[in-house]
Amino acid sequence: MTTDHPYVFHFSEAEPNRLxxxxxxxxxxxxxxxxxxxxxxxxxxxxxxxxxREPHWHPSAWEFNFVVSGHARWTVLGTHPDGAYHNDLFEVGPSDLVFAPQGFFHYFENISETEGLDVLVVFNTSTREPNDDIGIVGTLNSLPRSVLAASFGVPVSAFDQIPDEIKPVVITRHYTGTE
Structure with missing residues (x-):
């Protein structure tokens, strides 16, 4: 039953951004x-x-993530009142709610080899995705390779295989090395 009402949004009718x-x-x-x-x-x-979901952070928004179906592994990295970084790694399943504070680096991945994962994400911003994302791919590619090498303590050649395009990835999949 389709209802045309200003308070109703039909996700099933929204065109997906396929990635x-x-x-x-x-x-x-x-x-x-x-x-x-x-x-x-x-x-x-x-x-x-x-x-x-590409590792990223939001400079102007926090987010609530509700797992509708499937199982996910999450990482949330941020500073805490004690002044230290805390890297939290955990798994969640259906009906679990995950909060990612504004400015905290985070990502999630589908840990199933056979089932899909569906997550409803609520932001406190009207900025359209991915316009409030700063992803890891864009971040790495915005820096000179010499700066990356110095930061990681490795030769510049260690970054030769990283594509240098600055773009939002948003969603990707595990690289198997056979593509």
Whole structure:
């Protein structure tokens, strides 16, 4: 039953952004007018088996992540009141809720080899994905290879295989080395 009402958004009718490893559908003020000036957006992320939500952080938003179906491994990295970095790695399943604070580096991946993962993500920003993401690929590629080499304490040649395009990845999948 399709209902046309200003308070209703039909994710099933939203065109997904298909990427290698899954897809993402979003409700934001550009396609769900009721959200205009509300500082909120919602995304439904599907990861195929082996799919990964690119490691990233949001400079202007926190996010709630509700696992609709499937099982995920998460990493959340950020500073804490004690001044130290804390890298939290954990697994979640259906009906679990994960909070990623604003500015904290995080990612999740589908840990199943056979089942998909669906996560509903709620942001306190109306900025459209991936416009509020700073992903690891873009971050690495915005830096000179010599700076990366010095930071990691390795030769510059260690970064020869990393593509140098600055773009949002958003969703990818595990690299098997056979592609």
């Amino acid at each position: 290698d490893g899954g897809h993402i559908r979003g409700a934001h003020e550009q396609n769900f007018p009721i959200l205009e000036n509300q500082r909120g957006s919602v995304y439904l992320i599907h990861l195929d088996p082996g799919g990964i």
